[in-house]
Structure formats: C-alpha cells, structure tokens
Amino acid sequence: MTPDTTPAELEQVLTDAAEAAAPLAASEPAVRAGWIRAVADALDAAADELVPIAMRESSLPEPRLRGEVARSTGQLRMFADVLAEGSLLEVVIDTADPDAKPVPRPDLRRVLVPLGPVLVFAASNFPFAFSVPGGDTASALAAGCPVVVKAHPGHPELSVKTAEVMMEALRAAGAPAGTFGLIQGFDVGVAALKDPRITAAGFTGSVPAGKALHEIAATRPEPIPFYGELGSLNPVFVTQAAIDARGNDLAGGFVASFTLGVGQFCTKPGLLFLPAGHGLEDRLTEATGGVAAAKMLSDKISEGFSSGLDRLRKVEGVRVLSEGPATLLQTTVPELLARPDEILEECFGPVSIVVEYGSVDELVAGVEAFGGNLTATLQAEESADAELAARLLPLLTARAGRVLWNGWPTGVAVSWAQHHGGPFPSTVGSIHTSVGVTAARRFQRPVAYQDTPDAVLPAVLRDANPAGISRRINGAITTAEVSR
Amino acid sequence: MTPDTTPAELEQVLTDAAEAAAPLAASEPAVRAGWIRAVADALDAAADELVPIAMRESSLPEPRLRGEVARSTGQLRMFADVLAEGSLLEVVIDTADPDAKPVPRPDLRRVLVPLGPVLVFAASNFPFAFSVPGGDTASALAAGCPVVVKAHPGHPELSVKTAEVMMEALRAAGAPAGTFGLIQGFDVGVAALKDPRITAAGFTGSVPAGKALHEIAATRPEPIPFYGELGSLNPVFVTQAAIDARGNDLAGGFVASFTLGVGQFCTKPGLLFLPAGHGLEDRLTEATGGVAAAKMLSDKISEGFSSGLDRLRKVEGVRVLSEGPATLLQTTVPELLARPDEILEECFGPVSIVVEYGSVDELVAGVEAFGGNLTATLQAEESADAELAARLLPLLTARAGRVLWNGWPTGVAVSWAQHHGGPFPSTVGSIHTSVGVTAARRFQRPVAYQDTPDAVLPAVLRDANPAGISRRINGAITTAEVSR
Numbered sequence: 001m002t003p004d005t006t007p008a009e010l011e012q013v014l015t016d017a018a019e020a021a022a023p024l025a026a027s028e029p030a031v032r033a034g035w036i037r038a039v040a041d042a043l044d045a046a047a048d049e050l051v052p053i054a055m056r057e058s059s060l061p062e063p064r065l066r067g068e069v070a071r072s073t074g075q076l077r078m079f080a081d082v083l084a085e086g087s088l089l090e091v092v093i094d095t096a097d098p099d100a101k102p103v104p105r106p107d108l109r110r111v112l113v114p115l116g117p118v119l120v121f122a123a124s125n126f127p128f129a130f131s132v133p134g135g136d137t138a139s140a141l142a143a144g145c146p147v148v149v150k151a152h153p154g155h156p157e158l159s160v161k162t163a164e165v166m167m168e169a170l171r172a173a174g175a176p177a178g179t180f181g182l183i184q185g186f187d188v189g190v191a192a193l194k195d196p197r198i199t200a201a202g203f204t205g206s207v208p209a210g211k212a213l214h215e216i217a218a219t220r221p222e223p224i225p226f227y228g229e230l231g232s233l234n235p236v237f238v239t240q241a242a243i244d245a246r247g248n249d250l251a252g253g254f255v256a257s258f259t260l261g262v263g264q265f266c267t268k269p270g271l272l273f274l275p276a277g278h279g280l281e282d283r284l285t286e287a288t289g290g291v292a293a294a295k296m297l298s299d300k301i302s303e304g305f306s307s308g309l310d311r312l313r314k315v316e317g318v319r320v321l322s323e324g325p326a327t328l329l330q331t332t333v334p335e336l337l338a339r340p341d342e343i344l345e346e347c348f349g350p351v352s353i354v355v356e357y358g359s360v361d362e363l364v365a366g367v368e369a370f371g372g373n374l375t376a377t378l379q380a381e382e383s384a385d386a387e388l389a390a391r392l393l394p395l396l397t398a399r400a401g402r403v404l405w406n407g408w409p410t411g412v413a414v415s416w417a418q419h420h421g422g423p424f425p426s427t428v429g430s431i432h433t434s435v436g437v438t439a440a441r442r443f444q445r446p447v448a449y450q451d452t453p454d455a456v457l458p459a460v461l462r463d464a465n466p467a468g469i470s471r472r473i474n475g476a477i478t479t480a481e482v483s484r
Numbered sequence: 485m486t487p488d489t490t491p492a493e494l495e496q497v498l499t500d501a502a503e504a505a506a507p508l509a510a511s512e513p514a515v516r517a518g519w520i521r522a523v524a525d526a527l528d529a530a531a532d533e534l535v536p537i538a539m540r541e542s543s544l545p546e547p548r549l550r551g552e553v554a555r556s557t558g559q560l561r562m563f564a565d566v567l568a569e570g571s572l573l574e575v576v577i578d579t580a581d582p583d584a585k586p587v588p589r590p591d592l593r594r595v596l597v598p599l600g601p602v603l604v605f606a607a608s609n610f611p612f613a614f615s616v617p618g619g620d621t622a623s624a625l626a627a628g629c630p631v632v633v634k635a636h637p638g639h640p641e642l643s644v645k646t647a648e649v650m651m652e653a654l655r656a657a658g659a660p661a662g663t664f665g666l667i668q669g670f671d672v673g674v675a676a677l678k679d680p681r682i683t684a685a686g687f688t689g690s691v692p693a694g695k696a697l698h699e700i701a702a703t704r705p706e707p708i709p710f711y712g713e714l715g716s717l718n719p720v721f722v723t724q725a726a727i728d729a730r731g732n733d734l735a736g737g738f739v740a741s742f743t744l745g746v747g748q749f750c751t752k753p754g755l756l757f758l759p760a761g762h763g764l765e766d767r768l769t770e771a772t773g774g775v776a777a778a779k780m781l782s783d784k785i786s787e788g789f790s791s792g793l794d795r796l797r798k799v800e801g802v803r804v805l806s807e808g809p810a811t812l813l814q815t816t817v818p819e820l821l822a823r824p825d826e827i828l829e830e831c832f833g834p835v836s837i838v839v840e841y842g843s844v845d846e847l848v849a850g851v852e853a854f855g856g857n858l859t860a861t862l863q864a865e866e867s868a869d870a871e872l873a874a875r876l877l878p879l880l881t882a883r884a885g886r887v888l889w890n891g892w893p894t895g896v897a898v899s900w901a902q903h904h905g906g907p908f909p910s911t912v913g914s915i916h917t918s919v920g921v922t923a924a925r926r927f928q929r930p931v932a933y934q935d936t937p938d939a940v941l942p943a944v945l946r947d948a949n950p951a952g953i954s955r956r957i958n959g960a961i962t963t964a965e966v967s968r
Contacts, residue, residue: 026878067586082959092922094901102551106891108901113881115914211707218702222908223695225915382937389940394510397597397931405936407590416959417578417592419932424706430599430929431709438576438930445915446922447881448903452889453866456873470961475566475900477954477961 002156004185010192016178017117017146018197023176024144025114028459029089030467033080035175036141040076042169043069043133043162050161054127057155059295064261068128075135075414079142082416082437086469088112088142088444091460093473093482096451106451109461112444114144115225116199119192121213123204124154124297125264130434131155132162132182135414136202136227139439141179148181148198150189154298159184196222200443202434203228204266207346207425214428227442228428229421231346232374233270234409237363237392240275241384242406250379251280254352255287257408259326262294263350264301267375267409270346273366276332276356281321284354288322296349305349312351315342326350333362340369360388367395372423372430375409376400399423401430486640488669494676500662501601501630502681507660508628509598512943513573514951517564519659520625524560526653527553527617527646534645538611541639543779548745552612559619559898563626566900566921570953572596572626572928575944577957577966580935590935591968593945596928598628599709600683603676605697607688608638608781609748614918615639616646616666619898620686620711623923625663632665632682634673638782643668680706684927686918687712688750691830691909698912711926712912713905715830716858717754718893721847721876724759725868726890734863735764738836739771741892743810746778747834748785751859751893754830757850760816760840765805768838772806780833789833796835799826810834817846824853844872851879856907856914859893860884883907885914 047069054065097105118140123130140147151159163182210228217226296302317335321328357363376396396403401422418436421427432442454462463482531553538549581589602624607614624631635643647666694712701710780786801819805812841847860880880887885906902920905911916926947966
C-alpha cells in the first residue's frame with residue numbers, strides 16, 4: 001500500500017501548483033498545446049511499462065487497458081489541437097460604437113482565462129481515461145490550469161508511475177514546475193479541497209461521496225465550482241416494432257453492453273424496457289449465461305456489488321431471469337412504479353433489469369419514473385415508431401445528457417459534440433460535460449478588456465489575427481482581422 | 485407594504501412554472517424570441533406608468549429610470565435577436581466516422597436545452613435592469629426557462645405592476661401560462677429556493693446574503709446552480725504618466741463615477757491608487773464637495789452606508805479628504821497592507837478611498853492585496869507606461885472579470901463581449917456572467933443525440949439548415965448543411 005501524502009508534501013504540491021498558475025495563464029496557447037502533446041507522447045511511449053501495473057492493480061484485461069491509454073493520449077492530443085486552433089478561448093470582440101443609445105458603447109474584447117489550480121479526484125473504473133491522465137486532467141491543462149490529482153486507492157502504483165511519466169514530460173518540454181502534482185489519501189484529498197489555493201475540482205465516483213465533496217466545495221469560505229460525475233442507470237426503451245425487426249440482435253447487444261468491463265461503467269444500461277410478450281427470455285438468458293467470470297476492480301467494489309445484488313433480488317416483484325457471472329433480473333412497470341426507490345438504485349457491476357410494459361402508456365409512465373441520467377436510449381423503428389418517438393424523445397431529453405437511437409450507451413466518443421453529463425444525480429453541475437472539447441470550459445472564466453490598446457492586449461484579442469483563429473466579432477464568427 | 489406571498493400562492497406559482505417547462509423547452513427559438521419581444525414592447529409602452537412608481541419607491545431620478553427601462557427592453561430584444569439567429573443554442577455536430585480508431589465514431593449532435601424553472605432574486609439598486617424584467621429574467625427566458633422572480637422589498641409596487649405588464653404581454657403573445665411569476669417575502673424566497681421544481685437561481689445582492697443562499701442551493705437534496713453577483717471594490721490604478729498628462733480630468737472623472745447614482749452601483753470605484761505627490765487634493769476635494777445631496781434607495785441602505793462610513797473613518801491610517809453628501813477618504817499602501825481586512829471592505833454608497841503609493845513596487849503590492857472583483861481599471865499612458873502595463877495587466881486579469889483601460893467602471897454595456905462577473909467574492913460562479921449574451925448559458929445544459937434519424941431530431945440539429953444558423957460541424961463553424 002502506498003502511504004498517504006504527508007501534510008508537508010501536500011503543502012509543497014499546493015505551493016508549486018499555485019506558483020505555476022501565473023506562468024501557465026501567461027503561456028501562449030500554442031506553447032501549452034506543445035506541453036500537452038509531450039505528455040501524450042510520453043504516455044504512449046511508457047505504455048509497455050504502465051499497462052502491466054494497471055492489469056495487476058485493476059484486474060482489467062490488457063486490450064481494454066491499451067485502448068484506454070490510446071483514448072487518453074488521443075484526448076490529450078485533441079485538446080492540444082483545439083487549443084492551438086483557438087476555439088477553446090472563445091474570443092468575442094465588440095468594437096466601439098460611439099453612436100450607441102442610450103450611451104456610447106466601448107470596445108470590449110472577451111477571452112476565457114484559466115481559473116487556477118484544479119483538484120481532480122480520480123475514478124476507480126478507468127485507470128487511465130478517468131484517472132491521473134484522464135479527461136479532467138487533460139481539459140484542465142488545456143484550459144491553462146495547474147492540476148493536482150488525488151489518486152484513486154484502487155491503483156496507487158499505476159498512479160505514481162503515470163504521474164512520474166507526465167511530470168518528466170512536462171519538465172522536459174519546458175512547462176512550469178508545479179503544472180502537475182499527485183497526492184494520495186482520502187483525508188489528504190479533503191484537505192486539498194478545502195485549501196484556498198485550489199480553485200475548482202473534478203470528481204468521478206459515487207453519489208454519496210460526490211455530494212459530500214460538493215458540499216465541502218460549496219461551503220468553504222471561498223466557494224469553488226465542483227464538477228461531479230456520480231451515478232447513472234442508463235435506461236433503454238425498446239418498442240414492439242424494434243423487437244419485431246431485430247429482437248435477437250437487441251437481446252445480444254444489450255447483454256454485451258451491460259456486462260462489458262464486468263458491468264463497471266457509469267454508462268452501463270441498468271434497465272431494459274421491453275413490451276410484455278417480447279419472447280426474448282431464452283435469448284437473454286442464453287446470452288447472460290454465456291458471460292465468463294471476471295474479477296472486479298477491487299474487493300471493495302466486489303463486495304458492494306454482492307450486497308447490492310442481494311438487495312435487488314429481495315425486492316418484491318423482482319425475479320431472477322438468469323444468474324452466474326452476470327445476473328439478469330426481471331420486473332414490470334407496475335412493480336417499478338410501486339417501488340421506484342428500491343428498483344431505481346444503481347448497482348455497480350454485471351447486473352441489469354428487464355422491465356416489461358403492458359401498453360404504451362405504461363412505457364411512458366416508466367420513462368417518467370426516472371430522474372437524471374447520463375444517457376437514455378430508444379430502440380425503435382423510424383417509420384413504424386415515428387409517433388411514439390416524437391412523444392418519448394422530449395421526455396428522454398428532459399432526463400438525460402445523451403440520448404441514443406438504436407445504440408448502446410457504453411462507449412463514449414471523445415469529440416466536439418460529445419456530452420457526458422446529465423441532470424442530478426448523474427452529475428452535480430448538469431450544464432457541464434466531463435468528456436469532449438467543451439469539458440475545458442469548466443476550468444475557464446471570461447475576462448473582458450475594455451478600450452485596451454492593441455499592444456497591451458493578449459495576442460488573441462488584437463486587431464490582427466495572424467494565426468487565423470475563429471473569433472466572434474460584432475456578433476458574427478469570422479477569421480478576419482478587426483477593422484476599427 | 486405589499487403582503488408576502490402565501491404558501492398556497494407560492495404553490496400555485498411553482499406548479500404553473502413547472503408545467504410551463506416542457507412547452508417552453510419545446511417552443512421553436514424564433515417563436516420564443518417573439519414572446520420576448522412582446523414583453524419588451526409592453527414594458528416600453530408602460531414606461532409612463534411604471535417610472536413614476538419607481539421614482540417614488542427608489543428615490544432615483546426620472547432620466548436614470550427611463551434609461552433603465554430602455555436598457556432592460558434593449559436587453560430583452562438583444563436576446564430575442566440572438567435566439568432567432570441561433571448562436572444561443574451552440575449547435576455542434578460531429579458526423580459519424582466508421583473508420584475512427586480505436587472504435588468507430590457515432591453521429592453526435594449537441595444542442596443546449598433549458599434547465600427548467602429559474603428563481604431570480606431581484607436587486608435593490610436597479611429597479612428595472614437587475615429586477616423583475618432584468619438581465620437574469622431576460623437570459624433565462626431566452627434559454628427557454630420559466631422564471632419566478634422574488635421581488636426586492638425596496639420596490640414592491642413597481643415589482644407587482646411590472647410583473648402584471650409582462651404576464652399580460654406573454655399571455656397575449658401565446659406563451660404558456662406559468663412562463664413568468666412573481667413572489668414576495670424573504671421566507672417565501674428561501675422556500676422557493678428549496679423547492680425541487682426550481683432548477684437554478686440568480687441573485688444580485690450582498691456577500692453574506694448571497695453566500696447563505698448559495699449554501700442552501702448547494703446543500704438541497706438535489707443541488708442546483710446558484711449564480712450570485714455579490715460585491716466588488718473596483719479598484720482604479722493611476723500611473724504618474726497619466727497624472728502628468730491629464731490629472732485634473734482624472735480627478736473629475738473619478739468623483740463623477742464614484743458618486744454616480746449616489747454611489748449605489750456594484751461597479752462603483754471604491755479605491756483610487758495615486759502616486760504620492762500627485763497634487764490633486766484640491767481638485768478631488770473640490771469635485772467631491774460639489775456633489776449634491778440625494779436620497780439613497782431606502783432607509784435601510786442609508787443606515788448601512790452611515791455605519792459603514794463611520795467604521796471606515798475610524799480605521800487607523802485613514803483620514804478624511806472631503807466630506808458632505810459624498811465622502812473621500814485617504815490612506816497609503818503601507819497602511820492598507822497593514823489593515824487590508826478593515827480597508828478593503830465594501831461600503832455601498834457615495835464614498836471612496838484615495839490610496840497613495842510611494843513606488844512602483846508599492847503599487848504592485850497594492851494590486852496584489854485584492855481578491856476577486858467585478859472590475860479593475862488601469863489609468864495609464866500607452867507609450868510611457870508600456871512596461872508597467874505589461875506587468876500590471878496579468879495581475880488585474882487574475883483578480884477581475886472586466887479590465888478597463890482609461891475608463892471608469894460604472895456603466896455596463898450589454899453586448900456579446902461583455903462580462904459582468906469575477907472571482908469570489910464578487911460573484912459565486914466566476915465562470916459565468918450576469919450581463920451580455922452569454923448570461924443565458926447559466927440556464928442551459930447540453931444534450932447530445934447519438935445516431936438519431938434526421939426526422940426525429942430537433943429542427944436545428946437536422947442536416948438541412950434552412951434558417952442558416954451558425955453550427956460547428958466536425959470542428960469548424962459554418963452555416964452550411966450537413967453532408968453525410
């Protein structure tokens with residue numbers, strides 16, 4: 001076991017991070033992009049050393065972990081590209097209007113600047129992509145914030161080794177000392193969250209832990225934003241027409257999705273709504289029964305899964321369809337509506353619940369039983385279900401951050417349009433995403449410069465636009481220079 | 485005195501707001517823009533009725549209040565224009581990439597949707613522009629959120645009349661009942677903030693009140709975003725070269741700014757840093773002495789000002805330069821650094837402090853004594869002060885949401901590039917603005933649709949783009965249609 005960070009070490013990490021804030025904020029975006037690319041390159045180069053440690057500490061298989069390294073470094077490079085391209089700064093320029101009524105309008109130029117040191121609470125279930133070099137880290141570095149990661153206790157050695165690779169790459173690339181730091185220990189993380197030098201925090205984990213940390217962040221003498229990605233049930237709603245067209249494929253796809261990674265994804269489909277009489281029991285049972293046994297991330301998670309599963313199995317109106325390494329339960333919409341709090345509680349691991357509905361009204365009532373989720377999925381046929389889809393999609397939109405059509409929620413593409421977030425309790429802070437380009441916005445604040453001479457302005461706000469970045473000038477987005 | 489909203493009335497207002505959420509979210513942006521324009525037109529038409537009530541309740545002069553009506557209705561129309569134009573929805577489309585590595589990328593289309601009912605705590609000092617029809621209301625309506633305003637007790641009759649005008653305009657324009665509601669009473673506002681139907685809140689007021697309400701919002705069973713614009717000192721830093729070039733104008737401009745509106749602006753310059761030996765004492769004293777007496781917004785605010793002024797005058801090292809309807813105090817940077825907590829406490833009203841610095845290092849130390857502010861101003865000469873400006877601007881940027889060059893912070897233009905916000909304690913939520921187009925973002929959350937058929941998508945996300953709105957497609961902003 002790796003020892004907790006000592007108070008003296010924590011003080012040093014926070015001091016270094018605070019001292020790095022100003023030089024990072026002053027760094028040119030293209031230079032910062034170079035530092036981030038250096039981190040990506042170093043992680044790729046170290047994969048052969050890091051992956052075996054990750055396998056030992058997480059019990060996850062090698063291909064999955066290699067894919068995670070590729071996703072993490074791809075994500076870092078995406079941020080580097082966008083940073084160099086300029087969109088991440090959201091430059092907005094309104095030139096002066098001396099004739100504006102009721103008063104003349106000054107020249108205003110707005111750009112996003114980094115908040116300052118960001119604390120990242122790493123997740124257990126993605127040893128790379130939501131951990132030390134993950135999305136929170138990548139987006140905060142892109143924003144220009146020093147990052148302090150509180151390592152997850154599930155992979156302590158991997159966290160230390162990964163941080164060493166990143167810090168060495170940053171040092172060699174010329175980034176300020178203190179751009180990145182690592183701390184270990186629960187109490188140490190809480191102490192860091194309370195420290196006035198920390199200006200924002202990102203978190204991926206459970207609802208109770210996320211809510212408790214959010215309250216600490218919000219009730220500090222100087223409150224800071226806390227972005228928590230907590231838990232999600234990710235319901236999937238299947239129409240009769242979809243069953244008729246491709247029932248067997250649906251059953252197989254569903255089982256593959258809910259058992260992927262031993263069911264240890266925040267996007268695991270936890271409930272599958274099927275029309276009564278769907279006739280897929282055998283196919284579902286067969287697919288679930290064919291799932292191989294696999295070790296979970298940690299003993300603690302394994303124990304949590306066992307007790308959660310025991311609890312679910314004992315809920316009145318819930319029966320077992322298939323059990324083994326993966327478990328499939330079954331209930332009906334009326335049973336769910338009678339005991340929503342018991343049935344709609346996330347159980348992290350390889351279990352899901354088939355919920356049968358007896359009518360479209362019951363299906364709609366099932367949708368309306370849900371609170372906030374990361375995802376909600378509709379499996380339907382475009383022509384046959386046009387009317388039903390028009391009725392359901394606004395209800396799904398009101399409850400989820402990502403709405404899928406004929407897909408499975410596991411697997412989160414990293415791109416401009418991605419949104420990984422959703423109404424509480426799936427996140428604290430539903431207006432933000434933890435995956436995709438706009439994740440950087442969580443760690444940036446706007447500053448507007450009024451009537452400031454060109455030579456004194458940050459380079460991206462000056463009249464000339466030699467790098468050709470996209471800027472909104474007097475309301476319209478353009479790569480042109482400013483004409484006064 | 486207007487009676488508090490009763491529990492039964494509050495229940496009705498919240499029920500109506502919750503019921504309006506879905507139809508508002510489903511409304512076409514251009515239609516919603518029409519409703520907002522109808523509100524603006526109705527307020528302009530009712531100005532002759534509303535302004536006299538505002539004069540009586542706030543003691544503010546007619547021209548100022550007429551200007552505020554124009555600002556408020558101009559702001560509503562700005563949001564209507566931008567809403568119809570499409571940028572407020574921030575559409576982002578990434579088309580599918582079946583060849584993407586490590587896994588194929590789905591089609592993802594992201595749009596901002598409204599959060600739901602928004603609670604607005606109105607401010608005392610702007611009976612229109614930061615009250616019932618103010619920036620929080622306008623931006624939330626533009627986002628597609630029902631709005632419930634908690635009226636400020638300083639102008640109860642005006643609040644009721646304004647709300648009546650707005651509700652009648654919305655009704656006549658065809659907006660859903662419940663799009664707008666008004667409540668009165670401190671406890672009623674707190675009850676509304678705790679209600680699960682409220683999904684976000686905006687606030688303009690004092691630091692203690694804002695911090696207390698923020699904690700309520702953050703520690704609810706279902707936490708919600710709380711955007712508080714609290715307090716600000718708005719320091720102004722003047723170089724020797726600026727004194728040499730235009731000292732008399734600076735003295736006059738400063739006094740006009742800190743006494744504007746009886747000093748009752750959140751952007752009032754509360755401190756003016758001048759080089760020792762500036763020689764402007766007489767000019768400052770004369771200008772301050774020439775300020776006419778005027779009634780403050782309320783007896784409570786007047787009493788708060790008196791006690792704050794008494795407190796400031798008694799601080800060691802602070803002396804009175806000029807007193808009367810407006811008061812000018814004086815101290816030095818070493819005195820300020822010896823007692824920062826006593827000197828750097830906002831006093832709402834017509835008072836400001838001249839702070840003399842003995843060297844550039846003292847000036848820099850003075851800047852570094854500040855925490856978060858809405859604004860920070862540098863009065864300098866571009867050629868003579870190039871080096872000093874390069875040193876100071878990053879320090880001002882780190883501390884303020886708006887950085888002014890050779891201007892005065894009072895007066896906030898409403899436009900795309902404006903940012904009215906800043907690090908704590910000037911706001912809770914420094915990444916957001918309460919003025920300008922992007923204020924709407926506070927009340928919107930993203931939703932991404934994955935692989936969803938064109939016909940089922942919200943109109944703005946479909947391949948065709950008949951309205952020609954700006955969308956980011958595969959990373960680049962364009963008004964073109966999507967080619968698959």
